[in-house]
Amino acid sequence: MKRRNLLKQIGTMGIAAAIPVSKAKAADNPRVYPNGDSAFASGCWLTPSETEGPYYFNANLVREDIRTDVDTGEFHDGLPLRMTFIVVNQNCVPIPNVLVDIWHADKDGVYSGYVQPGGNTVGEDFMRGVQSTDGSGQCSFITSYPGWYPGRATHIHFKVRLSSTTYVTSQFAFLNEVNDAVYETPLYSGRGANPTTNGDDNIFGSDEPLHQIMDCVPNEETGGYDGTFTIGVDAPTSDLEDTSLTSNAPKILSNRPNPFSRETEISYYLPESASVRLTVYDVMGRRVAALEDGTRSAGTHTVVLDGSRLDNGFYLAKLVAGGAVDTRELLLVRR
Numbered sequence: 001m002k003r004r005n006l007l008k009q010i011g012t013m014g015i016a017a018a019i020p021v022s023k024a025k026a027a028d029n030p031r032v033y034p035n036g037d038s039a040f041a042s043g044c045w046l047t048p049s050e051t052e053g054p055y056y057f058n059a060n061l062v063r064e065d066i067r068t069d070v071d072t073g074e075f076h077d078g079l080p081l082r083m084t085f086i087v088v089n090q091n092c093v094p095i096p097n098v099l100v101d102i103w104h105a106d107k108d109g110v111y112s113g114y115v116q117p118g119g120n121t122v123g124e125d126f127m128r129g130v131q132s133t134d135g136s137g138q139c140s141f142i143t144s145y146p147g148w149y150p151g152r153a154t155h156i157h158f159k160v161r162l163s164s165t166t167y168v169t170s171q172f173a174f175l176n177e178v179n180d181a182v183y184e185t186p187l188y189s190g191r192g193a194n195p196t197t198n199g200d201d202n203i204f205g206s207d208e209p210l211h212q213i214m215d216c217v218p219n220e221e222t223g224g225y226d227g228t229f230t231i232g233v234d235a236p237t238s239d240l241e242d243t244s245l246t247s248n249a250p251k252i253l254s255n256r257p258n259p260f261s262r263e264t265e266i267s268y269y270l271p272e273s274a275s276v277r278l279t280v281y282d283v284m285g286r287r288v289a290a291l292e293d294g295t296r297s298a299g300t301h302t303v304v305l306d307g308s309r310l311d312n313g314f315y316l317a318k319l320v321a322g323g324a325v326d327t328r329e330l331l332l333v334r335r
Contacts, residue, residue, distance in 0.1 A: 047168050047231045062333045065142040066129035076126045078107035078144025080224030087137045087231045094137025103128040104156040109149035148194035153201035154179045172212045173198050250321035252328040259331040267302045274322035281316045307332045
């Protein structure tokens with residue numbers, strides 16, 4: 001069953017309506033908040049959206065160290081790069097429980113998962129990973145400093161998302177002088193310096209593109225670099241819980257945590273006593289859990305979904321009560 005048909009069949013309310021967020025875009029007059037600054041300013045920018053590039057989402061790639069292909073175990077060497085991401089909203093409030101997906105080329109300028117001039121890597125997943133932000137809006141990755149390929153400045157792709165709704169799809173670069181220093185080291189020197197600087201790049205178009213440079217400092221212990229990058233998104237200050245009870249319609253209020261690794265609490269609201277069915281489906285439209293089936297009183301109710309026997313991925317909770325239907329998307333990312 002196609003996802004489009006699934007949404008029609010299991011609820012009259014689509015995902016976009018169920019999760020009231022918008023895709024982030026570049027602010028008309030962004031207020032500067034330097035990447036790598038440890039203190040939040042009074043106002044933040046929205047990270048500019050850019051070309052997505054070679055991407056696919058795999059909920060099984062929830063990992064901090066992304067240098068190894070999962071199936072083959074092949075390690076892709078390079079100068080170690082430890083990256084910390086900080087996700088904040090336009091008011092500089094850290095956003096927890098947000099998924100950060102990253103992907104980039106290896107030291108030889110080759111992506112995993114594609115047929116390309118550097119080789120056929122279909123089925124491989126090196127230099128790809130997903131992490132969820134903690135209570136401080138932070139997550140981290142360990143990778144190898146990316147190499148270059150013709151026509152592009154050195155860069156890393158990222159996608160910030162909560163469930164399947166995208167806040168930001170973008171890229172960031174590194175200072176040209178950092179790239180030059182890396183490409184003079186033994187693991188990279190055979191290919192030489194990247195002939196395309198940030199200023200020459202058709203995406204960045206500047207040696208120091210605004211809000212799109214990772215702040216890197218040398219790490220004497222690893223011989224590589226530590227990088228910090230702040231991502232500003234147009235998002236609510238909470239984890240998208242809808243606490244408004246002013247509606248006369250039954251509704252799913254929240255599921256916590258989301259993403260979840262084993263179980264999640266789903267809360268829903270009834271304006272009056274009603275016959276209730278609360279069911280969870282996978283993306284193929286198959287029912288995987290029946291959480292409620294009976295008459296419930298007016299007010300807020302909470303049930304627990306046990307995901308211990310479910311596979312990683314997206315699920316849809318469907319509430320049917322009093323002739324109304326509401327849905328909410330859930331994400332299981334077992335580590």
